[in-house]
Amino acid sequence: MKNLLPEKGKLLVAEPSILNDNSFNRAIILLAEYTSNSTVGFILNKPLEYTVNDLVPDVDCNFHVYEGGPVEQDNLYFVHRIPELLDGSLEVANGIFWGGNFKQLKKLLNEGLLIESDIRFFLGYTGWSKNQLEDEIKENSWFVSENDFDNIFTLNEENLWKDKLLQKGGNYKLWANAPKNFNLN
Incomplete structure (x- = not known):
């Protein structure tokens, strides 16, 4: 798998070197x-214990x-696949x-017009200033994936992280099966 450059729409995968972060x-x-x-991104594989209704009480929605x-x-x-229903979507x-x-989103949610496979909600975001992400990639904190x-x-x-490491292959296959907590080993 060749090394990709970061760009909008690509995925950043945490390198095994930052397991203690x-x-x-x-x-x-x-x-x-x-x-x-x-650069702005959203972590796809870290669900919280909250639903949308927990955080926005006037929205009747139990999406994670x-x-x-x-x-x-x-x-x-939030990221979604319903731009025709939400003005200002990028x-x-x-x-x-x-x-x-x-x-508009609140109205759609309160009327039960969306399903969870249309949208994903995030608390906070991940951001990098000019050249910061490129430096972190050079330091082997991340690799870019399609x-x-x-x-x-x-x-x-x-299994999202594990699957991406297996897909990359090589030494990453060893890390893909490493325990989440090395102290339990």
Whole structure:
């Protein structure tokens, strides 16, 4: 598997070298924005104990919420595949969109017009300043992968990191089966 450059719509996969980082241990991040000045992404495989209704009481919706990253964890973000229903949606790539009119979204959720496989919610986001992500890639904190999933909204987050390491092959196959907590070994 060749080394890819980061770009909007690609995935960042945490290298085994950052297993001791609580925020990014085994993280798979969807890059929602990638410019010369900044990068924004959302962690796809870290579900929280919250639902949307827990965080926004006037929304009657029990969809799961995920940890998006360590930045602005008091804000709720979302990616979806329903841009025709949400004004202001920004295309990430391949039918995946970020954000949009929250008032319209609340109405859709309260009327039960969306299903969980249409949208994913995140508390916070992951962000990098100019050149920061590139430096972290050079330091072997991340590798870039194609987003080759059929639907990121229905992923089994339990094996997501392991599957990406197995797909990369080589020495990554050894790390794919490493225990989550080395102290239990």
